[in-house]
Each structure stands twice: as structure tokens, then as C-alpha cells.
Amino acid sequence: MKVGFVGLGIMGKPMAKNILKAGGHTLRFYARRPEIRTEMEALGAEYVGQLSQLGQGCDVVFTMLPDGPDVKKVVLGEGGVAQGMERGSVLIDCSSINPAHSREIAEGLAEKGIEMLDAPVTGGESGAIEGTLAIMVGGKREVFDRCQPLVATMAKSVTYCGPVGSGNTVKLVNQVIVGNTLGAISEGILLATQAGIDPELVFSILRGGMSGSRIMEAKLPKMIRQDFTPGFKMDLQIKDLRNALAFGKSEGVPMPLTEKVTQEMQAIADEGFGNEDHSVLIRYYQQLLP
């Protein structure tokens, strides 16, 4: 396929490289930073100087951007990607954004006869590099089927979730559970340590019981060691939870716990911990201790 890519950041660049590595595809890209241009051209990708020209001749254009407003601007804004895309081609947005924004962007594209999939990823930088991301995809089933092999070059799993926005919805559900579980583990483990019990011992008991979870396995050791090197950055966790709350509001879903834990996360980010791992949430509670 002829593929376009914009958003060659920490995640996007290794993802684009894996498309090239898979073979059988040509890649056009837009990037502002000259070093990205050099690096990608050396791998045989074609640099395009204007966003509006990126989609020309492309079957698929990928976007991997920080948040919904960025995607809207880059895709539908003046001089945006949609301008150069052809009828029947597909925009695949891998950004993690509010599903309501995915729907809006899909509507804007539909007016031009362009298809859209929302395809947010999990698995972090290492998953992007190793091509082992988990990708959740929303959009028309037949468009998904057509694009699945291309998306699979970057992933260990590619799952169809439903109409456009469904990929981001499932991703947000994941983030809601992860975020609140971090809060629950923080409150629980501090109760034990304040009562004088070794948190390592508590971990060794809990992990085999009903409260055991993947997030406990990944993050409780970091909380105990107070090692908050990311991992997954608090600022991104907050962005996801804010998108979940906004989407929840528009769908009429009450999310009181998520609201609470988001406030706590924002409080600790405001103190300068936004670039630390999201498990740094435990510091919010620690600072309230007598």
C-alpha cells in the first residue's frame, strides 16, 4: 500500500518504521524536525513538505498526535491532511483521544468521501519499537478488514471494537480502571505501612488473592521503591481520564470515582510530577499523612 504518516514522535516514529520494515509498502511522511526527516529518508521514506500534500496517492494516512484538538487541526484544519486525501482512502488515527472527537473527525472526512478508523494503541514505547502494541480499532467493518494487515505490522494484536470511536472508548475504559486501581492500591498500601507492616510482605500476600491485578504487579513495586521513572507518564494518564470524563458526560455516564482520582492526579502533577510514572499518585496520599 501507499501509506502516509504524520506524528513521528516517541510512539509514531517506531510505528512508522515497522510499516517500512514489514515490506511491500511505500511511506510518505510529514515532519517538522530535520533530524526526523534525515532518519526516515535514510530508511527509504519520502518526505512531504506540506501536510495538505501528504495524502496524495495514499491508500492510508496514519496520524499519531497528542490529543483530539491536534488531530482535528492536522486532519480537517486549513491546509490539513484531508485536503490531499483521495475519495475512498482511509485515515487511521492512532492517537488516544475522546471518542466524541473521533466521531466528529470521521463525519468531517465522510463529507469528502474519506473513510476513518480510530485505532489507539497500548504497549508504550517498547511495544511501538518491538511492534508488539495492542491496537483497538473502531470504524466500518469492511474498512477494518481491508486495513487490518497494514495495522498488524505494528502490533501483536489488532481488535475490531465497533463503529468509529469504539477503539478509543475501549482504550478509555482500560485507562479508567487502571487509574482508579492505582488510587485503590495507594490508599490500601499506605494503610498497611502506617500500621507498621512491611509493604513487600503485603504485596506478596495480596498478589495471590482477589485483589491481585496486572497493574498491581507492574506498579506496586515502583510505589514501594518510590521509583517513578516512567513507564506511563502521569500527564498522559490525566489526559486520558479527562477524555473519559468528557466522553462520560456527553454519554450521560456518572463517573464519581474517576472524577475524584483525576483531581488527585492533577494535584500531584501540579506539584511538578507530571512527567513521572502515573504510580507517583501514591505521593498525593503520602503528603497528606500526619
Add this chain to the structure above:
Amino acid sequence: MKVGFVGLGIMGKPMAKNILKAGGHTLRFYARRPEIRTEMEALGAEYVGQLSQLGQGCDVVFTMLPDGPDVKKVVLGEGGVAQGMERGSVLIDCSSINPAHSREIAEGLAEKGIEMLDAPVTGGESGAIEGTLAIMVGGKREVFDRCQPLVATMAKSVTYCGPVGSGNTVKLVNQVIVGNTLGAISEGILLATQAGIDPELVFSILRGGMSGSRIMEAKLPKMIRQDFTPGFKMDLQIKDLRNALAFGKSEGVPMPLTEKVTQEMQAIADEGFGNEDHSVLIRYYQQLLP
């Protein structure tokens, strides 16, 4: 050993039976209901008509009661178990209570030269019947070592957690994480279903990812099917969270998420769902939907 037992309810009766089944121990018991008396006597246990006489000649007396005030009354109250227990004997309280209460009871017993272990259990009725409970124990290490083989007749794991109250503390940490995770899963899965996505599909995706947990495996299917047969009753979950909040307060640990989820659980219990499985929490959120 010569063993006493009071609190032959849904959990206590099968636990007492497993002590007998293990062999090598004699069992004295106190019970108000005649059918319990008949059943236990048929197994060779000795009925004692007065609580104050239960501990006579016993190396160990077990209590398995609803909450801290019950244990205080039965053990230290007028005509209570402590009256008949001998110096150097051990009270093992298997009730799930506020660790601060465990400490108070231990202090009251220490005045009479009686040792105490707090030894709350997890694993539910089936674990009690099959002798596969997980038991978390607090108290003096040498007392634990002496009693471990006896406690092990009822359990698949018996773990020493630290000084008296530590068993209940670890149990409460478990309950705090379980309770809040139920809330997180409820908020998340409703977001997906309101957005029109099949919750079974969401479950199949999430369970393999970072938000996967044992509580999700056990309870999300019940939420999806709206099958709230217990399992673990909401009223007991609320009792545990109230004990966690009370203990958190006395230890100076802030627990805002636990406070919030406890309020929600109480609201749904007040509507008559207290005897349903704790996963019935999702109904609280469902009732708030437009």
C-alpha cells in the same frame, strides 16, 4: 490440642469441622441453636452451655463473629470467654474486624496472661468447607509458630503478617482494593455499553491488558449478566470498608476513594441489595443513567 470454638455460623461451622477432621484435637464449642449442637455433638465435639466455661482446659479458643464489637463482648464482656481461659492459652480471632479492635482485645487478654492472634480469612464459604481458606495472622511470632499447624487444618495458606492487628490490616487492604476496583470496573464498563459497545467484547479485550485483574475475572461476568447471587455479600463489603475507613482515620491515612465508593455501596444496600453480591455496585451507576 484442646480447642474451643464460638461462632459456628456459615464460616465458623465448617472451619470447626475441619479442625476435628484433621484428627489429634478435641473440640469444645458454644452455640445457641440446638441444631448446631446436635450436628457438632454427632461429630464428637463437646457442647459447653456457658461462654465463661468454654475456655476451661483449652490450649486455644477460636472466635468467628460478625464484627469487632461482637468479639469484644463475647471475649471480654461479663461472662465472656476470657473468664474461663487459662494463663498462657491463646485466643485466635478469625473474625474480620477493625485492627484497632484486635489490639484492644489483645490488651484486655494480656492483662489476664492470655495470648491473642488475629487471623481473618478469605476464600468464602466454599473455602471454609474445603479447608482452602487463606488466613492472615497477626500476633507474637512464637505464638503464631505454636498455633500454625492447628490453623493450617482450615487453610491452604497461613501467613504471618506482624504484630496483633496485622492480619486484619492486610485483609482490609485487600478489601479496599477489591471494593474500589469494583467501582472502577462499573464506571468503565457502563461507559462502553452507553457508547454502544458489547461489554463481552470489552471484557475479552481488557482482561489481557493492563486493567486485567482477578476481581475483573470474577465479577465483570456477573455485572454483564446482572447475576448478583453472592459470592461475597455487599453488606459484608461495606462492613469491611467501614472498618478500613475507621482504622484509616485512627492511623491518619486519607482514603478519599474508599470513602466515595463506600457511600455508593451504602446507597445501593439501602435500596435492598445488601444481601446481593458486592458486584451489584454497578446498579448504583446504572440507576443514575439518563
